[in-house]
Amino acid sequence: xxxxxxxxxxxxxxxxxxxxxxxxxxxxxxxxxxxxxxxxxxxxxxxxxxxxxxxxxxxxxxxxxxxxxxxxxxxxxxxxxxxxxxxxxxxxxxxxxxxxxxxxxxxxxxxxxxxxxxxxxxxxxxxxxxxxxxxxxxxxxxxxxxxxxxxxxxxxxxxxxxxxxxxxxxxxxxxxxxxxxxxxxxxxxxxxxxxxxxxxxxxxxxxxxxxxxxxxxxxxxxxxxxxxxxxxxxxxxxxxxxxxxxxxxxxxxxxxxxxxxxxxxxxxxxxxxxxxxxxxxxxxxxxxxxxxxxxxxxxxxxxxxxxxxxxxxxxxxxxxxxxxxxxxxxxxxxxxxxxxxx
Numbered sequence: 460x461x462x463x464x465x466x467x468x469x470x471x472x473x474x475x476x477x478x479x480x481x482x483x484x485x486x487x488x489x490x491x492x493x494x495x496x497x498x499x500x501x502x503x504x505x506x507x508x509x510x511x512x513x514x515x516x517x518x519x520x521x522x523x524x525x526x527x528x529x530x531x532x533x534x535x536x537x538x539x540x541x542x543x544x545x546x547x548x549x550x551x552x553x554x555x556x557x558x559x560x561x562x563x564x565x566x567x568x569x570x571x572x573x574x575x576x577x578x579x580x581x582x583x584x585x586x587x588x589x590x591x592x593x594x595x596x597x598x599x600x601x602x603x604x605x606x607x608x609x610x611x612x613x614x615x616x617x618x619x620x621x622x623x624x625x626x627x628x629x630x631x632x633x634x635x636x637x638x639x640x641x642x643x644x645x646x647x648x649x650x651x652x653x654x655x656x657x658x659x660x661x662x663x664x665x666x667x668x669x670x671x672x673x674x675x676x677x678x679x680x681x682x683x684x685x686x687x688x689x690x691x692x693x694x695x696x697x698x699x700x701x702x703x704x705x706x707x708x709x710x711x712x713x714x715x716x717x718x719x720x721x722x723x724x725x726x727x728x729x730x731x732x733x734x735x736x737x738x739x740x741x742x743x744x745x746x747x748x749x750x751x752x753x754x755x756x757x758x759x760x761x762x763x764x765x766x767x768x769x770x771x772x773x774x775x776x777x778x779x780x781x782x783x784x785x786x787x788x789x790x791x792x793x794x795x796x797x798x799x800x801x
Contacts, residue, residue: 460484460630463526464534465545467494467519468741469507469603470566471536476607477636478534479514486518488526490537495521506740511607524553531561532630534597535582538742539569542578546585557586562593562623564616564631568651569744570751575758577648594618595627596644598651599702600710602717609635615702616640617647639702646698649689653752654708655745656766657681659723661712663772663779666727677765678712684763688752691759719745726772727779749773764789 460483464475467489475487489495491506498504502513513519520526527533527549537545542565550557563586567578576584583591599614606612616627616638624640632638641647657677664673685708686699698704711717722743725735736743749770756763768782 460531461486461529462532462534462630463528463530464488464536465523465526465549466490466536466538466567467498467504467507468536468538469504470601471534472498472504472508472511472513473603473607474534474536474566474597474631475517476511476514477631477633479517480633481630483630484518485516486520486526486528486530488523489519489521490541492521495519508603508607511604523549524556527553527556527560529559530556531559533560533563535563535565535567535578537567539567539571539578539744540742540747542567543571543581543585546582550586554587557590560590562595562626563590564595564597564627566597568598568648568655570652570748570755572747572751575751575755577645577652579644579648593620593623595623596647597627597631597638598647598707600706602710602714604716606636609633611635611637613637613639613702613706615647617644617703618642619644641698641701641703643695643698645692646689646694647703649692649694650685650699650704651707652744652748653685653688653766654681654704654711655719655743656749656752656769657685657708658711658717658719659726659743659745659749659773660765660769662717662720662723662725663727663769664723664783665720666724666729667779667783668727669783674712678708681712681765682708684765688756688759688761688763691761692755718743722746723769732773745769746773 462483464487475485479485499519565578579594582594596617601612616624618624628638660677722735752766753770771777
């Protein structure tokens with residue numbers, strides 16, 4: 460198949476390598492023209508995925524409509540804040556090409572800050588009618604650095620359409636990247652978006668010098684918060700025990716590769732949000748998701764204590780130590796019923 464990949468960050472580059480290994484013809488769109496030129500010349504993405512060779516067969520372009528030309532499938536891997544603008548622009552500039560696209564995959568994790576939309580909802584609103592309804596979400600515990608180096612990884616392809624999910628499963632699966640299907644799109648997208656916020660909390664605890672017990676508590680209680688919000692939005696509880704829930708949370712809250720955990724660690728050590736963000740050239744999705752998640756929870760009357768404290772640290776200047784103390788001194792309650800709204 461001919462596949463257009465929209466987004467030349469680390470994950471977009473890694474997935475392009477996966478698709479090329481499956482024999483697909485891949486055209487990768489890179490937003491930054493200078494980076495696209497460097498990638499074509501050196502066959503590496505030194506800015507976002509260093510020390511990984513990009514196969515010669517992968518075509519690299521900085522012209523957006525080129526990515527959709529003759530494409531059978533599109534894969535969106537932009538930052539969440541750029542997805543709407545990118546998809547809107549593509550729909551306007553490549554209208555004829557999009558008529559030949561059979562289905563779309565999105566591997567972006569996050570929530571749109573202003574609208575509180577999930578990524579599949581953003582594409583449904585921006586792509587041509589019909590195509591925007593044929594979207595598969597690709598998500599789960601994965602790091603671009605590992606997938607590109609063929610480290611065994613398991614993720615999910617989520618769609619309410621079983622045939623579409625199966626198509627994505629077949630398209631992306633290799634002997635090191637195993638894809639499971641899932642029809643709970645809401646649960647998958649909420650799980651992989653909010654785990655970034657909990658990963659920031661985990662990093663903050665690490666930066667404060669706390670230990671494994673603290674991290675385990677934040678991850679466990681954080682998963683309960685993700686589940687509470689997800690269920691209210693229509694997700695199934697069991698999704699959060701799977702790859703897009705606990706699986707992705709473990710990978711993001713504990714890994715040295717995790718941008719969200721590293722940002723939290725820097726803040727725990729005393730850095731401001733601006734300073735922590737300046738230390739990484741890559742987007743830290745949990746920062747925007749924290750704001751969206753708090754607003755979404757307030758809209759639906761769901762209590763998210765950890766997410767709310769992370770939001771207060773990031774946006775209100777609350778000290779990490781104060782936030783942790785407030786979490787520990789909340790009213791005592793039973794653990795039973797952790798998936799209730801409280």
